[in-house]
Amino acid sequence: MGMTITEKILAAHAGKEKVKPGEIISARVDIALGNDVTAPIAIEEFRKAGGKKVFDRNKVILVPDHFTPNKDILSARQCQILRDFAKEQNLPYYFEQGEAGIEHALLPELGLVLPGDLVIGADSHTCTYGALGAFATGVGSTDLAYTMITGESWFRVPETIKFVYEGKLSPWVEGKDLILFTIGDIGVEGARYKAMEFTGEVIDNLPMSSRLTMANMAIEAGAKNGIFIPDKITKAYIDERKKREYTLYNSDPDADYIEVKRYDVSALEPQVAFPPLPSNVRPISKVGYIPIDQVVIGSCTNGRIEDLRTAARILKGRKVAPYVRLIIIPATPWTYRQALEEGLIQIFLDSKAVISPPTCGPCLGGHMGILAKGERAVATTNRNFVGRMGDPESEVYLANPAVAAASAILGRIGGPHEL
Amino acid sequence: MKFRGKVWKFGANIDTDGIIPARYLNTSDPNELAKHCMEDVDPDFPEKVKPGDIIVADRNFGCGSSREHAPLAIKAAGITCVIAKSFARIFYRNAFNTGLPIFESPELVDNVAQGEELEIDGTSGEIINLTRNKRFKANPIPPFMQELIACGGLMNYAQKKLRKD
Numbered sequence: 001m002g003m004t005i006t007e008k009i010l011a012a013h014a015g016k017e018k019v020k021p022g023e024i025i026s027a028r029v030d031i032a033l034g035n036d037v038t039a040p041i042a043i044e045e046f047r048k049a050g051g052k053k054v055f056d057r058n059k060v061i062l063v064p065d066h067f068t069p070n071k072d073i074l075s076a077r078q079c080q081i082l083r084d085f086a087k088e089q090n091l092p093y094y095f096e097q098g099e100a101g102i103e104h105a106l107l108p109e110l111g112l113v114l115p116g117d118l119v120i121g122a123d124s125h126t127c128t129y130g131a132l133g134a135f136a137t138g139v140g141s142t143d144l145a146y147t148m149i150t151g152e153s154w155f156r157v158p159e160t161i162k163f164v165y166e167g168k169l170s171p172w173v174e175g176k177d178l179i180l181f182t183i184g185d186i187g188v189e190g191a192r193y194k195a196m197e198f199t200g201e202v203i204d205n206l207p208m209s210s211r212l213t214m215a216n217m218a219i220e221a222g223a224k225n226g227i228f229i230p231d232k233i234t235k236a237y238i239d240e241r242k243k244r245e246y247t248l249y250n251s252d253p254d255a256d257y258i259e260v261k262r263y264d265v266s267a268l269e270p271q272v273a274f275p276p277l278p279s280n281v282r283p284i285s286k287v288g289y290i291p292i293d294q295v296v297i298g299s300c301t302n303g304r305i306e307d308l309r310t311a312a313r314i315l316k317g318r319k320v321a322p323y324v325r326l327i328i329i330p331a332t333p334w335t336y337r338q339a340l341e342e343g344l345i346q347i348f349l350d351s352k353a354v355i356s357p358p359t360c361g362p363c364l365g366g367h368m369g370i371l372a373k374g375e376r377a378v379a380t381t382n383r384n385f386v387g388r389m390g391d392p393e394s395e396v397y398l399a400n401p402a403v404a405a406a407s408a409i410l411g412r413i414g415g416p417h418e419l
Numbered sequence: 420m421k422f423r424g425k426v427w428k429f430g431a432n433i434d435t436d437g438i439i440p441a442r443y444l445n446t447s448d449p450n451e452l453a454k455h456c457m458e459d460v461d462p463d464f465p466e467k468v469k470p471g472d473i474i475v476a477d478r479n480f481g482c483g484s485s486r487e488h489a490p491l492a493i494k495a496a497g498i499t500c501v502i503a504k505s506f507a508r509i510f511y512r513n514a515f516n517t518g519l520p521i522f523e524s525p526e527l528v529d530n531v532a533q534g535e536e537l538e539i540d541g542t543s544g545e546i547i548n549l550t551r552n553k554r555f556k557a558n559p560i561p562p563f564m565q566e567l568i569a570c571g572g573l574m575n576y577a578q579k580k581l582r583k584d
Binding site for chain 1: 432434436437440441442444445446447459460478479482483484485486487488505507508509512513516517561563572573574576577578580581
């Protein structure tokens with residue numbers, strides 16, 4: 001019996017010929033990642049356990065991105081802890097504000113995560129790097145401390161669910177809609193503890209930005225990781241930015257899957273996830289009349305240049321509706337600069353949008369656009385649980401950048417086809 | 420280890436932002452986190468929770484973020500253990516790593532209400548609803564997780580491993 005790509009990467013990093021779902025292994029880690037909210041605890045645990053030097057300073061990456069630029073005094077202290085540790089350990093991959101972006105947008109952009117890598121991150125959306133054909137999963141701060149000392153992490157090898165997407169995507173339908181539709185179908189526990197392997201003719205032609213979006217939200221179905229088989233699209237993306245060599249893995253034709261789900265997505269419309277769950281999904285035509293107060297276009301899910309281009313196409317020559325706030329957050333400094341060069345920032349400013357520095361900010365109710373009681377937002381982010389973006393009596397609707405931009409103009413949830 | 424306490428009953432898909440809203444995560448001080456534990460789900464909880472109380476929840480408890488602040492807040496609030504129908508993956512790991520005992524028992528969850536009294540034997544996994552005088556069994560803890568508990572947590576396991584290598 002063959003192995004899935006997830007099993008192969010885990011086996012290779014555990015020094016084993018073969019692994020089976022259910023097996024517990026100890027695996028070598030290629031990248032260990034933390035941010036301003038999660039790394040302070042990890043650093044403290046590292047010291048308490050007697051840690052002096054991290055296992056490999058080239059493999060520990062710290063990105064302050066959640067409550068930055070420093071949101072308040074306590075957040076400034078958390079960022080200070082990261083900075084001091086980075087200096088003490090001489091970490092080449094600590095990113096100061098001005099170079100830092102949202103971690104899961106920054107690392108792929110800089111070629112720091114490659115196909116075949118094993119990545120752990122003290123952030124649940126670490127699963128994003130599966131888009132590059134890496135095994136990447138979120139862990140807690142103590143797990144990060146353990147890896148900083150040992151260079152390894154322990155895993156239960158997951159079963160894999162294979163998802164096959166067939167057909168042809170309609171205009172304005174992209175990775176965000178594919179993953180929202182999938183989570184709507186299987187539920188927020190539908191892939192609990194499992195690997196989600198994304199395949200099919202639609203995937204074969206899906207640009208990297210959409211793959212990153214899909215892998216990013218694997219966690220919202222409860223998955224351990226989401227993964228794509230690297231192909232020519234992966235190589236084109238990676239080869240122009242890689243910092244070292246890499247290994248391409250694939251799934252064997254006789255690999256064992258616990259389940260195979262097939263979707264024909266030719267008729268798929270843009271999807272909207274209603275509060276309070278990412279699985280509470282409806283097509284845009286079934287949304288009804290829902291006035292809104294705020295739109296956020298950004299996040300590790302949809303804050304890349306491709307997302308900003310989509311938003312700009314819709315916002316060009318138009319204005320945000322009265323009494324509505326549109327907050328646009330380029331995910332990395334490069335994205336911001338590129339958006340400037342392409343004239344997108346001008347379009348956004350002309351439409352009366354607010355441009356934020358790269359930050360996670362409002363996605364988790366931190367800063368840069370919080371909701372008051374009774375307010376509603378459309379966001380290109382990844383979660384809409386109670387209180388996610390502010391007051392427990394506010395609401396968040398998840399959507400792709402095109403729907404978000406159209407909604408900002410309409411002042412209610414709607415799609416670009418309505419403009 | 421044995422636990423005995425009053426139940427706080429919650430529904431399905433209690434996410435990490437529900438357990439400790441992210442707006443409070445500019446600190447990792449457990450005492451500060453405890454003040455806001457579960458506050459968006461039940462505003463009365465932080466004020467009324469007593470040391471020794473037990474959380475019982477439906478499926479997918481702890482879904483959402485990987486932030487350890489979630490089990491830390493629960494422990495700091497005085498909760499001794501959590502029983503749920505199922506746990507989200509990262510929360511499950513973090514609970515064992517931070518020393519918050521958790522048990523899976525769908526049957527128990529369907530047979531207990533807010534305010535009732537439970538007794539749990541952490542070693543055998545037997546759970547008694549003292550209010551209703553009924554017995555249940557939690558799913559066995561996987562051997563590797565038992566080893567982590569026996570070592571006293573993941574970091575102690577790390578030191579044991581380093582000494583062996």
